[in-house]
Amino acid sequence: MNTEKMSLGDRIQEKLGPFSAKVNGNLYIQAIRDAMLAYMPFTFVASIFLIIAFFPIEAVTEFITNVLGVADASIWQNKLLYVNHATLAIGGLIVVISLSKSLSEKLNVNVTQNILTALVSFLLLTPLTETESGPMLDISRIGAQSMFLSIIVCIISVKLYKLIADRDIKIKMPASVPPAVSGPFESVIPSFIVVFVFFVIRLILEIGFNSDALSLINTVLGTPLTLLGGSLGGMIVVKIFEQFLWFFGLHGTSIIAAVMDPIHQVLEDQNKIASLAGDVPENIISMSFRNHFASIGLVGAVIAILLVAKSRQYKEVGKIAFVPYLFNIGEPTLFGIPLMLNFSYIIPFLLGNTISTVVSYLAFASGLVPLPTGLAQLPWTTPIIFSGYFVTGSIKGALLQIVLLVLMTLLWLPFVKAADKQIYESEKMTELD
Structure with a gap:
């Protein structure tokens, strides 16, 4: 292939392609990824029982205690912990x-x-x-x-x-x-x-x-x-690298998951142990942080499209992408706009998750929002706002996610508006022809 005629995106993709294939094709990386995926359902199963046992609203705990007719909540809470122990x-x-x-x-x-x-x-x-x-x-x-x-x-x-x-x-x-x-x-x-x-x-x-x-x-x-x-700097590098791979058509999440999942799961478990002991969790960054706060970025494009789109193309993309993104599934947005190899969107695409990471970290570090407890280890498909509430055990976690949604929408809005305007004008010209 003549590299002089290749675009910058094609050249980068040509270099990254073999790297991605090598990483994804590595037996040990695949096996570790398979193991962590097999482990994930049990984190969710245990979390259901832990959420009930340590529900963030005290009135609910008191209600269950009264219904069961026991003297102390710990009696039935300890029974629910059987699932966690298994x-x-x-x-x-x-x-x-x-x-x-x-x-x-x-x-x-x-x-x-x-x-x-x-x-x-x-x-x-x-x-x-x-x-x-x-x-x-x-x-x-x-x-x-x-x-x-x-x-x-x-x-x-x-x-x-x-x-x-x-x-x-x-x-x-x-x-x-x-x-x-x-x-x-x-x-x-x-x-x-x-x-x-x-x-x-x-x-x-x-x-x-x-x-x-x-x-x-x-x-x-x-x-x-x-x-x-578990550091802010490390998390920023991970999120930028992940989005960089996605931008060039490579599955960034699967590539970094095999390496980062065990690390963040250990940090998550440390928070859970502290919470069960009645102590305050110490780790800001954990699996919950990564899945439910540091990954709020691309949704801003969907909301921006729903707010300002005039072109038929973007209106259809908004309709198609909205429901999947309620469950944090972004592929319809990636392919529908499209965002991959679309340099008009490279700034918000690469920086969205990084901004979410920094803002969330500062909110947790300053004490404005309580840290994820580790008790509710929800799957990444859990809808935003619900996940923020349950993983932190506080309405402040949900409010933080709403703030992130607003910030991401503002980040994507000018880029979506500019691209939509060009498409809209092109559609009108086609109609006139």
């Missing part, structure tokens, strides 16, 4: 299962045995808590705080298992033995070697360094990543 509280365990399944399928090795082997390896590296009855597994050690450990253990476990299996190191059964019987026997040696390796790692860390894998990984890997992903 879902969010074992987040690391869920990621181990889903990630090892996805990765073993992609590497074409025994799925069931790899799930179980990775699970045993993960628990083997999980530090125990000393009790009167002796060392015991503490459920608090296998929540979202162990997510980095679960990812690393899964990748090593499945890769090592495959390395051994590919060398045909196994107990060989006669051909007459059914696969359901021979399969587990053939997995004995690979599973044993994998588990033994992690056993040795635990002993080395425990005896040689007086430490454990969870603490080590969260210190060496988790702390820098959390500081980066």
Whole structure:
């Protein structure tokens, strides 16, 4: 292709295309993304029970207590926490299962045995808590705080298992033995070697360094990543990069999700733990922040179109895009206007989410709006205003989202108005012809 005749957008897209394909095609990125997507429904399931248990309106809590006829609200609230203990509280365990399944399928090795082997390896590296009855597994050690450990253990476990299996190191059964019987026997040696390796790692860390894998990984890997992903500067870079990829026709959200989801989920879980303990959450940036405040940008284009559009094209786009965007689905807007590779809109497209990020951060940091509690971990499709109220437990969260909607509409308005005017005049000229 002659690059002299290529536009700037085509050149950038030509450079970014292979990068996007390489990232999206990476087995480990895909597996981590699959694992986080599999984990997401449980955050929503648990949140329903947590919202009821700790409803932001005290009168509702009192009403439920009176209806149930119990002396104290904590009696029924503790029952609802059973779901949290079986879902969010074992987040690391869920990621181990889903990630090892996805990765073993992609590497074409025994799925069931790899799930179980990775699970045993993960628990083997999980530090125990000393009790009167002796060392015991503490459920608090296998929540979202162990997510980095679960990812690393899964990748090593499945890769090592495959390395051994590919060398045909196994107990060989006669051909007459059914696969359901021979399969587990053939997995004995690979599973044993994998588990033994992690056993040795635990002993080395425990005896040689007086430490454990969870603490080590969260210190060496988790702390820098959390500081980066949990900082305003890091969030701004993430949102600009995400929109930059979208502008050139690449799925920016899926590319950054595999890297950022574990980080923001850990921060979200820290807020949840603080809220359940009756403390004030400390993390401004979390999964709730990213999904429900930092991503309010593109909706401004939809509202601006509904307010000022005169052209038939934009009026139709407004009708089509409005309902999906009630649930934060922006593809009809992206393709309908269109916004991708449309340099008339590059400024609001790249800066919209960044402005939302900065304004939201300042609102939370100044104490004007209470921080997301982590109790209501709602899916990103939850409508704006509703999500702001529930994730913060305050009407101020909904008001902040309304402010962001106004700011985004004002940002997009002049650009939409200028583009719509050109289209409207072009439509009139076509009618005259």
